[in-house]
Amino acid sequence: MGTRESDEQAGGTGRRALLGAAVLGAGGAVLGLPGTARAADARQGGGQGGLKGLPVPTVIGHRGASGYRPEHTFGAYELALDMGADIVEAGDLVPTKDGHLVCRHEPEIGGTTDVADHPEFADRKRTKLLDGVSTTGWFTEDFTLAELKTLRATERIPANRPHNTLYDGRWEIPSFEEVLRWQDEQTRKRGKQVWIYPELKHPTYFRKLGLGTEERLARLLRRYGKDKKNSPVIIQSFEPTSIQRMNKLVGNPLAVLLSGANTRPWDFAETGDPRTTADLITPAGLKEIASYAQGIGPTLDLVIPRDPAGNLTEPTTLVRDAHRAGLILHPYTMRNENPFLPANFRKGSAKDAYGDVFGAFQAYFATGIDGVFTDHPDTGLLAREDFVNR
DSSP, rough: OOOTTTHHHHHHHHHHHHHHHHHHHHHGTTSSHHHHHHOOOOOOOOTTTTTTTTTTSSETTTTTTTSOOOSHHHHHHHHHHHHSSSEEOOOOOEOOSOEEEEEEESSSSTHHHHHHGGGGGGGGOOEEEEEEEEEEOBBBBSSOOHHTTSSOBBOOOOOTTTGGGGTTTOOOOHHHHHHHHHHHHHHHTTTTTOOEEEEESSHHHHHHTTTTTTHHHHHHHHHTTOSSSSSOOOOOOOOOHHHHHHHHTTOSOOEEEEETTTTTOOHHHHHTTOOOOOHHSSSHHHHHHHHTTTTEEEHHHHHOOOOOOOOOOOOHHHHHHHHHOOOOOOOBHHHBBGGGGGOOOGSOTTOOOOOOOOHHEEEEEEETTTEEEEOOOOHHHHHHHOOOOO
């Protein structure tokens, strides 16, 4: 869903304009609810261009089309493109023992691969402290890339997506270098630029292990000529200091991910910074983020909170405040299944049953968000069509 420090002066404005055109091109819709101007802007594919002319609200395939295929596989990535996703979140990036970046939801891979079925790796099972949480399983940093390539991906949440288990064992773990080559191949094949939205996972944790991920990502982007302010690669992280570090290394558009209001980014916890997400989403906090990033990726509950029963309440001022700071918003994550939807949009009680996801999309789109991460890109695209043609 950070860049070169000097770029703040030399190219940062242009970079912000590239990512922020979706906000700035809608006239009176910049500071308020979308209205007809914003809907018309979406129909025109972003008005002033948005993300290289991508439609607004932008539909981002969360870890691919992960509602239909095991996440972070080329099967999920390609299906997202086939469905029409504007951007593919190709890569939650974690390193291997030999320094390669691979695409997994977390460094612990027991829940997303068949590693437990490999007796040759039984002795790699560990219990580690991951961002302060005791976690048991198998970790990418204990494997070489060649060893990880012997594993196969599996569905992460089979109780909600039993049909996805049909594809367990079909695809390898992609390296991010393979993703960059795949991006070029798909761009040629489809005749239009494919955008990707990688995330740096647990960068402080890996830096303490001597596996700094920002430098590795920057080297790969430079090698493939994708480190510029107009490159079709947006970089995101839940750790603001990681984005600030990237701001010194590359020119790509950058986004700070934001969890619940009372949570604290792990890099802040490590350095003793007392601020929480609630501090970061104040006008002052957003202005600071805008000094080194061009967007934010808030959890949807920061856009419209839920009451104790799980129903949507009234929107916050986050969209307005972020737009005033010159930031775009790509919140996460829309999913079709009941357990992930607000209570007032659920239908039935089955864990894998779909609720009124179209109604939920309309509620979030009406706040003026610039895009959304979704596990079901086809649903998101239909919801956008409903929104812009209403």
